[in-house]
Amino acid sequence: MATLTSSRPAARPARRSAGLTPVRERAQRPSFWPTAILLLGALYCLFPVLWVLIASTKSAGELFSTFTLAPSTHLWDNITELSAYRDGVFWRWMANTALYAGVGGLLSVVVSAMAGYGLAKFRFAGKSAIFNIILAGVLVPGVVLAIPQYLLLAQVGLTNTYWSVLLPSIISPYGIYLARIYAAASVPDDVLEAARTDGAREWRVFTSISMPMMVPGLVTVFLFQFVAIWNNFMLPYIMLGDDRLFPLTVGLSGLLNQGASQPAMYTSVITGALLSILPLAALFLTLQRYWQVDLAAGAVKA
């Protein structure tokens, strides 16, 4: 326990200094042009959200016939209709997405933390080669890997199961890269030495000392991975055939691609899109502080 208490002061000054810089800048008067550009950027990003919000209040007839920004009163009807669609399969998709993103994100954090910590704090043969390969992995888009992953999983008969989406989501090269940066920056070698001198085994050093110090960084990894899985379309689209296993992305796209002989369910898709961004918005608002502080901290330290 002595090592634990002694570790905290070591970590704190770093974070405080990172938090202090913005305060000094805030004192200056904001200049006009940067503010205007930022406002434009915000408008650009928020307008589609506003559109979704307004469009989801319209009935199927109004959607294509009334003025774009004129809201209507059918939001509740649309939600009821969407919920009634095929015995509420939409909510199943919502739960599936939460499972894929939540469990996948957590498992990914565990793997990233271990791998990143190992790469940052241990010396072993081929260390830089492995790290370089992982860095290269950051550059390979997940979409490219989806088909090979499908063929691989098909060989062991795991396609069209929850595993087929969860397993590929667990390993995130970017997460490992971030975790390594955070581990290098926030876990001082002296503390590890002290812990080992006190007789702690490596596993305990990792779980009781290093992990708590890396928590802010790991939250960032979790958020990144959570959002990436939440928005992922290609992987589940290729892996899954059973629509009861679909995440929201694949399910909603199916409502649009009904084939020529059936109408696309625009109102349901728009309402579904609105509902599907609510959890993400909530997550961001609650975990935003970690995100900001640690992006800054990571940038300074790296």
Place this chain on the structure above:
Amino acid sequence: MRLHTAMKTAAVVAATAMLAAGCGGGSEGDGGSAADGPVELTFWTWAPGMEETVAEWNAANPDIQVTVNKQDGGDPAITKLLTAIKAGSGAPDLMQTEYQKIPTLVAADALADLSDVLPEDLADRYADGTWESVTLGSDAVYGVPQDSGPMQFYYRADIFEQLGLEVPETWDEYAQVAEQLHTADPSKYLGTFSANDAGWFTGLAQQAGASWWGIEGDSWSVDIDSEPTQKVAEYWGGLVEQGVIDNKPMYTPEWNAALNDGSQVGWLSAIWAPGVLEGNAPDTAGKWAMAPMPQWEAGDTATGNWGGSATSVTSQSEHPEQAAEFIAWMNGSQEGVNALVEYGSLYPADLDAQGEALAEPPAFFSQQADFYDIAAETAQGVQPFTYGPNVNVAYSAYNDEFGKATEARTADAFLAAVEAMQTATVDDLKNAGFSVAE
């Protein structure tokens, strides 16, 4: 990269171990069906009303339980099936197969031959042309026809009346009416030439007498760039060049808006059109009417097909017998066909059961009491048409080439697009190793 894959392999191995240890929650795989207990069949489909239809079957047949997995319509599901066939696992037992996709699927060895497991007299229930599209002229049977999509002309009766327009019976009249309408109100069009809907154009070419593929001995022949198709392309290119027909694709938000506000006054579509109109423009209920397709020769009754599917059993299914039993009930019995019409408003391919099932016009066309009588008459005039093993290539060539042609807005560009489709289709057949007769 290499490590990446290696890590994933390790992860897969680990997961397999976990599954073996009994942690496989949620996987609804089709492997290892026990000898006792019901046979479980999975069914990939995107046709409407399938779940309700299957529920009726499941209630009456506890030994053969079917699960519907709803898929994206058309190409995506077929691509997914072909991928699963190549991968060696992951395909469903039952698959909705659009008629034009059957040769492709047969060429990929994706479908099981059901000739031994289907009732012998089943073929008698279908029109010869329809049955041929599931046999491909061979002794094998690759599915049972479910519905068909004979094409008709749908138009806004209220606007026709208001502007004093006559319903066109020939393509010449169609061109005249298109011009009258557009002159009377420049915001209105009698139709649009859609570069996104290859199936629609195929139907129009079929009506004109085209058959894009053919079998000559041991070779395929491709006949896209031939007189009937050229005639259709030149006709539509002329209308678009003249500006009396719109050049925007169908099934877009703009097109939906145009259906709602009455600027699309006509739609050359197929028997399932009421459902699409109802979904896209619910407020126009009662304003539409249906008539047979305009003809190239006055007095003819020719039409084409747009849409329509069979139900097939995949080559990966372990229970083709039970699957065939289910299909024969769904697509070839009065009870099954009634369910298809009641829950999905399909236009059944089963002629024996059609009459009873289609007693009432669709709700969106309730004012047109003879809707299904006209439909049955037009269905008689569906022209023969053979699909080849690379319909997807021809269709995507259609999208690319006619996409350019509708932008160019000239009849010449339309003809050039047909020629380019021919070239792309022949080249692909050759590249895939088929012998092609020229």
